[in-house]
Amino acid sequence: MSTLSHQESHEPGATLWRDGRPVYDRGDTVCVVGAGASGLTAIKNLKEYGFGVDCYERETGVAGAWNWRHDRSPVYASTHLISSRPTTQFPDFPMPDTWPDYPHHSQVLSYLERYADHFDLRPHIWFGTEVIRVEPAEGDRWDVTTRSTGGYGAERTSRYAAVVVANGHNWSAKLPAYEGMEEYRGQVLHASAYKDATQLRGKRVLVVGGGNSGCDIAVEAGQQAARCWHSTRRGYWYVPKYVLGRPVDQVNDAVAALRLPLWLRQWIFHRTLRLLVGDLTRFGLPKPDHKVYETHPIANSQLIYHVGHGSITPVPDVARFHRNSVTLANGQEIEPDVVVLATGYLPRFEFLAPEILGTDRDGRPALYLNAFPRRFPTLAVVGLLQSDAALLPLAHWQTVAVARWLRLRETAPERARAFAGRVDAEAGVRWHSAKVKESTRHWFEIGHVDYLRALQRTLDDLEAVA
Known part of the structure; x- marks a missing residue:
């Protein structure tokens, strides 16, 4: 049990004590963890609502996953947006x-750097500083302990009025435990360690995983490797990046604007894909075991092309590894030189006790709108979304909701209590009209139209009354 000082001075810099260590009071300042895209828009919107903000970023620059120089960035040389x-x-x-319809990752980085400069966000960011503990304190406040990245230097604990967690969820690799993998003599790397096609050139490559990264890497292997096998557990719907001459997400938004029932939108999409792509089983790909919108969309115009040209060979799931080979679920044995595990990521909030986010045994937090936890009204998570659309606009409106909520707690406590009741009742609700697959990859899956409608209602409810 932590011992909290009863010195409740809220003057910035006033020293409190916790477990024998000094705590520096930051008054009404809000702490933001991470200066990626979600963290940047959190700083910006909190500033606009009049809050002081301190942001801690473990790297030496902004943009998080989009900054390829960062250790935790999953970006590889050919990465482009999959949303337009x-x-x-x-x-x-x-x-x-x-700019092109689908900008290169270097353009996205420059965009986020310009965003930070345009809104003068850098003075609020402590670079090269990682958060190692976030602990509840008296009065719904938080003690945030930081140190220099890599564990150098002394720890420092500061007390904040609120905390916004924006540490991202595409950096902690999810690694499958295949039988025999420890005895395999070839190279095994997770997609997060893949940076350039030179890692595959002239080699026999097995790519495991049917997500967007897995498909992109398989396409590069199909062009550069001596042989490429692409292993998937199930069939997927492969959506071309262009439909009717327009980026597919723009066409999808136009259809969504018609407010057609889900079954009709699925029927239209199935018919469109049948016309544009054809029968996937003819290419040796497994038939999808689900309808469109029930899994995260795979936006890739090249995978079917390379499968059709024989440079990518579709194969089923991996059964086990041997010293020099891999046995597949159908009994086939192949001999890759390199295995790329494009098996996704798991969320990690190692600086928070699991019960704070209502995390279950599998590590999945229970949050209202994927942002607000029960029982802790001054804590929020932003950017914890897997969407059929782009993240940045969603994170923007999430952080506007967070700022309004924090301000409403000061100006209209009764309305704030009503919102807290909704958070308690609806934490963990999934905002998607389709029946989404139950897998770690789809823990945070949302339909962006359903989600934005719910978020708009929340924004209206949190609007301050003049």
Whole structure:
């Protein structure tokens, strides 16, 4: 049990004590963990609502996963957006009209750097500083303990009025435990360690995983490797990046705007894919075991092309590894030189006790709108979304909701209590009209139209009354 000092001075810099260590009081300042895209928009929107903000970023620059220089970045040389430019940009900071429909990762990095400069966010960010503990304190406040990245230097604990967690969820690799993998003599790497096609050139490559990264890496292996096998557990719907000459997400938004019932939208999408792509089983790919919208969309115009040209061989799931080979679920044995595990990521909040986010035994937190935990009204998580659309606009409106909520607690406590009741009742509700697959990859899956409608209702409810 932590011992909290009864010195409750809220003057910034006033020293409190916790477990024998000093705690520096930051008054009404809000702490943001992470300066990636979600963290940046959190800083910006909290500032606009009049809050002081301290942001801690473990790396030496902004942009999080989109900054390929960062140790935890999953970006590889050929990475492009899978959502189109107009649907990806922040609503109050457009990307240049001269940019392509699907910008390169270096352009996304420059965009986020310009966003930080335009809204003067860098003075609020402590770079090279990692958060190692976030602990509840008296009065719904939080003690945040930090140190220099890598464990160097002394720890420092500061007390904040609220904390916004924006540490990302695509950096902690999910690694499968295949039988015999420890005896395999070939190279095994997770997709997060894949950076360039030179790692595959002239080699026999097995890519495991049917997500967007797995498909992209399989396409690169199909062009550069001596042989490429692509292993998937189930069939997927492979959506071309262009439909009717327009980026597919823009066409999807136009259909969604018609407010057609889900079954009709699924029927339209199935018919469209049948016309554009054809019968996937003819290419040796497994038939999808689900309907469109029930798994995260695979936006890739090249996978079917390379399968059809023989440079990628679809194969089933891995059964086990041997010293020099891999046995597949159908009994086939192959001999890859390199195995790329594009098996996804798991969320990690190692600086928070699991019960704070209502985390279950599998590590999945229970949050209202994927943002607000029960019982802790001054804590929020932003960007914890897997969407059929781009993240940046969703994170923007999430952080507007967080800022309004924190402000409403001061100006209208009764209305704030009513919102807290909704958080308690609906934490863990999934905002998707389709029946989404139950897997770690789909823990945070949302339909962006359903989610934005729910978020709009929340924003209206949290609007301050003049």
